[in-house]
Amino acid sequence: MIRLWQRVGKVRALAVLVLVAGLAGGYVIADRQTQHNATAEPVKAADAASLPRSGASPSAAPASSDQASAQTKAQDAASAAAAQAKAAEDAARKKKEEEASRSTRSxxxxxxxAPASCDVYKGHRNTGCAELLAAGFGLDQMPCLDKLWTKESGWNPKAHNNSSGAHGIPQAVPGKKMAAYGPLWETDATTQIKWGLNGYIKPRYKTPCAAWGHSQSTGWY
Structure with missing residues (x-):
């Protein structure tokens, strides 16, 4: 009986030792696992930081650069095309004006x-007719002068074009050019008519009828 209890006691002691060893082993394993996890987490975080963000790709920057370059080239091409179109339009308009001018000259x-005399005209037109003769033109030029300045100003010495600055009966640009023929160039019809005949029409077109012909073909004189 004593031997039996001794054996039981040994078995219990052995069981206790096994249990203690198991607990100790489990603690060591758990501690090692905790250390492993603590070490692995920073590594995983570092790896995650090094990975490209969602939706991004290594080729995104080159693609964006290529797109910007393509847009710049497209804008340059559009600007060049617009410049060419404007140049072509300007050339066509210039050619049309030259053709109209040649047609008028030919x-x-x-x-x-021709009127019988200057008496057929009244007001500023009568003054214009008198100054026409004084400038060395014949009465045959008066109908052309009448039509020209009727179109330009209606023979109004105060007529003024705000956009171009043209002023007076002959629509001088700028109006102060007429000051060479008198100090009251802004309102005096005689001063304006003298400048229009002697200072502009004669040196530029030779005759009022030539000036009127140019005005008919181009819209200005």
Whole structure:
């Protein structure tokens, strides 16, 4: 009986030792696992930081650069095309004006029946007719002068174009050019008419009818 209890006691002691060893082993394993996890987490975080963000790709920057370059080239091409179109339009308009001018010159200035005298005109037109003769032109030029300045200003010495600055009966640009023929150039019809005939039409077109022909073909004189 004593031997039996001794054996039981040994078995219990052995069981206790096994239990203690198991607990100790489990603690060591758990401690090692905790250390492993603590070490692995920073590594995982570092790896995650090194990975590209969601939706991004290594080729995103080059693609964006290529797109910007393509847009710049497209804008440059559009600007060049617009410049070419404008140049072509300007050239066509210039050619049209030159053709109209040549046509007017070849056809010669318009002619109208000459008035019997300056008495057929009244007001500023009568003054214009008198100054026309004083400038060395014939009465045959008066119908052209009448049509020209009727179109330009209606023979109004105060007529003024705000956009171009043209002023007076002959629509001088700028109006102060007429000061060479008198100090009251802004309102005096005689001063304006003298400048229009002697200072502008004669040196530029030779005759009022030539000036009127140019105005008809181009819209200005």
């Amino acid at each position: 056809a010669g200035p318009p002619s109208y029946p």
